[in-house]
Amino acid sequence: MSRRLSVVMIAKDAADLLPDCLASVAWADEIVLLDSGSSDDTSGIASRAGAKVFSHTDWQGYGIQRQIAQRYASGDYILMIDTDERVTPELAEQLRQTLAAPQPGAVYSIARRNYFLGRFMRHSGWYPDRVTRLYERERYQYNDNRVHESLDAPQAQTIALSGDLLHLTCRDFASFQRKQLNYATAWAQERHQRGKKTSLPGIFAHTLGAFAKTLLLRGGVLDGKQGWLLAVVNAQYTFNKYTELWALNHGYSEKG
Template sequence: MTPPKEKISALIIAYNEIGYIERCINSISFADEIIVVDSYSTDGTYEFLQNHPKVKVIQHPFSNFTLQKSFALKQASYDWILFLDADEVVSSELKSEIIDTVNGDMGHAAYWFYRKFMFQDSPLHFSGWQTDKNYRLFRKSKARFSDKKIVHETLVVDGTCGILKEKLTHYCYKNYEDYKAKMLKYGRLKAKEDFYRERRFSFLSLIFKPLWKFFNHYFLRLGILDGKNGITICYLNALSDLERYRELKKLEKKNELAYYLVMP
């Protein structure tokens, strides 16, 4: 493994990630710069980052994931971007593959990473996550985040894409309340996305979408093989869909009320 010919900017967005972001940063110490955009953490994350010799931390208010990541991307000094979540860790094997990929420059504009999900310190092998992959390494000059998504943001790539062999480790589940809060937040953001796209609320979706999500992830995607952890993850993922349609209904009611209030 040789040092990269081209420099790498490692980017992270964070909110209240103390206890997790430390190992994320340690795992990407090979990057030429590490920039963290913090949305005003209250648990000591910002103070830790301020005192870290390898990190540049910027506080920026959070509106949605796409806007926050687009803001972070603008801060990068270099063309090669390694974009991670604060609870993701690059293994030594993946580190070598990233550096070899940048050195080799095979002509791809972006690279997919498969992820290994961790329920606290135990791996989740199924529960719908076994085929999960995301863009994590790409050229800034060849990619941007789509403004059509505000959660599970989409990278628009101008060029071809590759897939790295080594997996990124994702500590998705810290504890029950943390994961529940995350899933509810995702659900509310998805509702806003639906509302802006003029997708209408229906009671059928409210009832059957969460049920289908649980059935699909627990039985068809083999969450049952993850034991009690699989039940927990599949239930909370389904809860996110339930929150999505609850919130969509609230947004439609607020919109209707606003309409009647401004009518002459």
């Protein structure tokens, strides 16, 4: 007997992204959307598409928000996706086959194809970019991380699914940069609160390392001009993370 699937997502001001996202998972038994305080028609679009819509505006980070969203789901399995992601037909078929005879206790990873400035990247550490998104609702949930949250299932067997999850990571560069800066700030705050420290040499070592890792070790050069640009963007993001942490360490930032 096939297990029931709940597609779960958190969202804020995603009216432009939602229609295609929802259409790609319309076959699921249930869609749950937790709105984080949208000022656009995010909730209305989701509701009209048949999703169960809830609201939670006391933002405590991505991990906890995903935990709250999961509590509203009723399916046997959770597929956690974002509004800028789309389930391809190949992945949908693989998910249906998996749910027909799942491995008890296992979690399932999915390959993401990330879009960056006009190109779905094939290298640069952005493909296959496997993320663990399919899991048993009553057994697992996301951790408490404010950013870069992940499924808390360290002992679980991970099974790789075929089929890609399309991720519209960077359609608009200005919006992407704002999101990256917010991620960097939240990352630094979290590390600072845990007592982590960095130094000026550490800032530059991590920054240069991020550039080299993206371009050379992860094959960014094979992604053409977007690969070079992404290497710079990753270096910038890393610089922002560690500089903000350094500023918090020394009392030069008010966000600590």
